[in-house]
Amino acid sequence: MPRNARHLLALVIAACLSAGCSRSDTADTAVSSAAPDAPAAAATDDPALRSYYDGLVATHGEDITTCPQAESPDAQACADDTVAGMPAAPRRVLLMLDASGSMAGRQGGETKLVIAQDALLDFARRIEGDAQVALRVYGHRGGNREQDKPESCRATELVQPFAPRDPAAFETAVRAFQPSGFTPIAASLQAAARDFADGGANADGNVVYLVSDGIETCDGDPVAAARALRAGDIGVVVNVIGFDVDAQAEQQLRSVAEAGGGEYLAAQNRDDLTALFNRRLAAISARFNCRIGAASASFNRTVGTHSTRLNCIVGKAVRESNAVIGAATTDRNAGRATAAQFDYAIRQASEKREGLIRPARAEYDAAVSGSSNALEAGVDAANADREAATQDARDGETR
Known part of the structure; x- marks a missing residue:
């Protein structure tokens, strides 16, 4: 190759490297073009060639070691990593609603049952993600008379099982009963174990919200039932919401929550009940x-x-x-510089660049x-x- 052409090629190579051309388009072309005229350039261990290239690097080299080290930090832990009474990843939420006769009591012109139904529907609508919501109702059959007690105390029903949520069907289920009889809390907690078992194997992420305005009136032991539910293989957390309860009922319901590994929450009226559920959602959010x-x-x-x-x-x-x-x-x-030194320097500079x-x-x-x-x-x-x-x-x- 004529000398002037070789020099022009070197200038083109330098410009291309500055613009980001690939090694195959630049350095390799320079080496292959130079090789016929300068076979000595292939001798990469030639001390004279190495000495010439090392001299250029000594003058024009860059110190790569000054480049900052990279980091791969872990995500910082969130301070509020748990919400009391709520598993880290709730998957199934069972709402248990008292429909006993006392829920016919009125506040602000509406029954306590209607207030509780509204609060539960609002809560269920705003639980997002994959969590499934079921509804069990108790005390919704029979009456308050003693002769009605056997029927009423058997009245605990899973009116909406765990399933992919259908908001319209869920609301229909929530609204489909009226306050009626006694309060079988223990029997309902015992039935809840079957609800979770029938809903599919799942060792964690199960939570209960039980809403009641009074104590157990069907001779059961709700504290023992909550303890057994918590201790079972399914791993259920039982939370209790006391809605407009007296001191005796609050004491029992608080004990139920403690036995169930959850927390007791108190609400006196519609605003309290709505805010209570909203605070749960706010903490989760x-x-x-x-x-x-x-x-x-x-x-x-x-x-x-x-x-x-x-x-x-x-x-x-x-x-x-x-x-x-x-x-x-x-x-x-x-x-x-000789042709061999020139070709060697180009090749070594390109290879070092790519090697870095x-x-x-x-x-x-x-x-x-x-x-x-x-x-x-x-x-x-x-x-x-x-x-x-x-x-x-x-x-x-x-x-």
Whole structure:
């Protein structure tokens, strides 16, 4: 190849490298074009060639070790990682509603049963995600007379089983009864064990919300029933909501909640009951938002630090390669470098550039892929825990 053509090719190579051309389009072309005229360039262990190239690097080299190290921080733990009485990832929620005769009592022109039905429907509508909601009603048959007691105390019914939710069907089930008889809390908790067992094997994520305005009146032991439900293989958490109860009823219902591993919550009227459920949803929503935020922040920090490191390495590698090739071109044009030195320098500069960028990019790609998987897993876990509650639920804490 004529000397002027060779020099022009070197300048084109240098410009291409600066623009980001691939090694196969630049350095390899330079080596193959130079090889017929300079067979000595193939001797990569030639001390004279190495010495010339090392001199160029000493003058124009970049220090890659100054590039910042990348980090892959874990997502920060959320301070509110648990909600009292609620499993980390509730999957099945059984609402148990007292429909005994006392729920016919009126507040603000409406029965306590209607107030409780409204609150439960609102709560069920705003539970998002994969959680299934079932409804068991008790005390809704018979009457308050002593001769009605046997029938009424047997009156505990799963009116809506665990299944993918159908809001219209659920509301129909909730509204389909009137306050009637006695209060079989213990029998209802015993039946709840069958509800969860029939709903499919699931060792965790099961929670009960039992709403009652009074004590057990069917001679059962609700505390023992709650303890047995909690201790069973299904792993159920029993929460109790005392709605407009007296001191005696509150004491018993609180003991039921404690035995069931849950908490006792008190409500005196419609506003209390609605706010109570809203606070539950608000707490779940806060935990969801925290987990999503922590997972996203971890992803952003990981990608950011690896991007900074990759950009630094690529920048230094390209600058050094272009500077060495430019200096070798100048030396060759001025007669200070032989054809073999010129070809050797181009090849070594290109190979070093690729040798630095390729593993740095692979490290970056692996970090982004791993962090993306971690983000997806974090979002999936948060969604399983609960979808974000509605704005009304988030505002419930202040009601």
